[in-house]
Amino acid sequence: MKLRIFRFDPDRNDEPVEQEYEIDPALAGPMLLDALLYVREHLDASLALRRSCREGVCGSDGMNVNGVNVLACITPLAELSEPVMIRPLPGLPLIRDLVVDMEPLLRNYRAVHPWLEADVAPAERERLQTPAQRTALQAADECIQCGCCSSACPSFWWRPDEFAGPAALLAAWRFVADSRDVQTGPRLAGLAPGRRLFGCHGVMNCAAVCPKGLNPAAAIGTMKRWLLKSGQHR
Numbered sequence: 453m454k455l456r457i458f459r460f461d462p463d464r465n466d467e468p469v470e471q472e473y474e475i476d477p478a479l480a481g482p483m484l485l486d487a488l489l490y491v492r493e494h495l496d497a498s499l500a501l502r503r504s505c506r507e508g509v510c511g512s513d514g515m516n517v518n519g520v521n522v523l524a525c526i527t528p529l530a531e532l533s534e535p536v537m538i539r540p541l542p543g544l545p546l547i548r549d550l551v552v553d554m555e556p557l558l559r560n561y562r563a564v565h566p567w568l569e570a571d572v573a574p575a576e577r578e579r580l581q582t583p584a585q586r587t588a589l590q591a592a593d594e595c596i597q598c599g600c601c602s603s604a605c606p607s608f609w610w611r612p613d614e615f616a617g618p619a620a621l622l623a624a625w626r627f628v629a630d631s632r633d634v635q636t637g638p639r640l641a642g643l644a645p646g647r648r649l650f651g652c653h654g655v656m657n658c659a660a661v662c663p664k665g666l667n668p669a670a671a672i673g674t675m676k677r678w679l680l681k682s683g684q685h686r
């Protein structure tokens with residue numbers, strides 16, 4: 453199987469190149485990450501990539517494969533057409549080969565305060581929820597912050613310093629939707645100015661690429677409606 457991999461080391465190269473490698477899936481393993489690790493272990497030790505869990509949980513091996521952002525560890529080789537074009541996640545600063553700088557994503561993630569802000573007094577027992585209250589945040593809670601969505605979003609490419617991007621906005625929604633959180637109003641108000649939330653133009657690339665099957669655009673749409681209804685964004 454032919455893999456064509458984007459290679460660029462800013463310390464050594466003037467220009468990026470696409471380097472081709474031939475691997476035998478029977479020797480490498482069933483997933484794209486297996487193939488990349490095979491390349492690194494047996495063909496070219498200089499290939500740089502990130503990975504950790506190998507099972508779609510840590511979110512560290514997002515990359516662009518045949519034009520679509522995916523997690524390499526849960527992408528079966530058998531489903532890919534050849535030559536398999538493998539590039540780093542678009543729209544993020546490149547560090548080397550398939551490794552990008554996640555800081556633009558993390559900066560927006562930190563800015564939405566992705567932690568529960570419950571009553572100040574410590575609860576005597578767990579803060580209970582009804583099944584319906586739990587269901588309201590369940591999908592967003594499954595987000596692994598891999599960044600595949602924000603990296604596929606034209607609005608985020610355009611203004612990562614102004615538009616928070618779908619990954620951070622889904623994290624915001626995770627706590628806006630949480631019945632135990634007491635900061636719903638301030639959280640929404642923090643998203644109201646400028647393009648923080650309203651930079652989304654509903655292109656839906658985020659929902660199309662999410663490897664966990666989540667829909668940041670729907671969460672963004674709900675928060676927009678709430679803000680418009682409350683008159684906080686005009």
Ligand code: SF4
Pocket residue numbers: 594595596597598599600601602618619622661662663664665666667668
């Ligand atoms: S919404 Fe999906 S694509 Fe976006 S960061 Fe979360 S898991 Fe990744």
Ligand code: SF4
Pocket residue numbers: 604605606607608617618651652653654655656657658659668669672
């Ligand atoms: S729906 Fe909004 S957040 Fe999702 S890709 Fe489109 S512009 Fe970006």
Ligand code: FES
Pocket residue numbers: 503504505506507508509510511512513523524525526
């Ligand atoms: S290696 Fe963790 S999500 Fe792929």
